[in-house]
Amino acid sequence: MEIDAKYGQGVYMTSYGPEKSQYQIALNNYGDGLAEQMLQAGKTDAIIAIDIPISQFSKVNSDRDIYIAYGNVTLADKKYSFYIRDVYGNAIIQLQCNSHLSSRSSCYVL
Numbered sequence: 001m002e003i004d005a006k007y008g009q010g011v012y013m014t015s016y017g018p019e020k021s022q023y024q025i026a027l028n029n030y031g032d033g034l035a036e037q038m039l040q041a042g043k044t045d046a047i048i049a050i051d052i053p054i055s056q057f058s059k060v061n062s063d064r065d066i067y068i069a070y071g072n073v074t075l076a077d078k079k080y081s082f083y084i085r086d087v088y089g090n091a092i093i094q095l096q097c098n099s100h101l102s103s104r105s106s107c108y109v110l
Helices: 023-028 035-040
Strands: 011-013 048-052 067-069 080-085 091-099 105-109
Touching: 023 035
Parallel strands: none
Antiparallel strands: 011 067, 048 080, 080 091, 091 105
């Protein structure tokens, strides 16, 4: 099995929020060599912003803003927002959601 994640298996996140442009996110997430290709492939068209304690993640040793959780990260019992954005980072569609341990989620269009 080939693993393409530089820092090993896990859930990768950044502290960059939806206020960053798609290019800024691509540059951070993929580096200078792949940023433009990933941007064109639509890899930064959507963001899931999760309200989660930073203590559940470790900052990787990098000049980029990358955090990793070694294990599963679920949305159960978490507050999160889902954004579909334009190339400038502006939200075209935003859903704000709250998950419940009972497997129910409620989402609201903002």
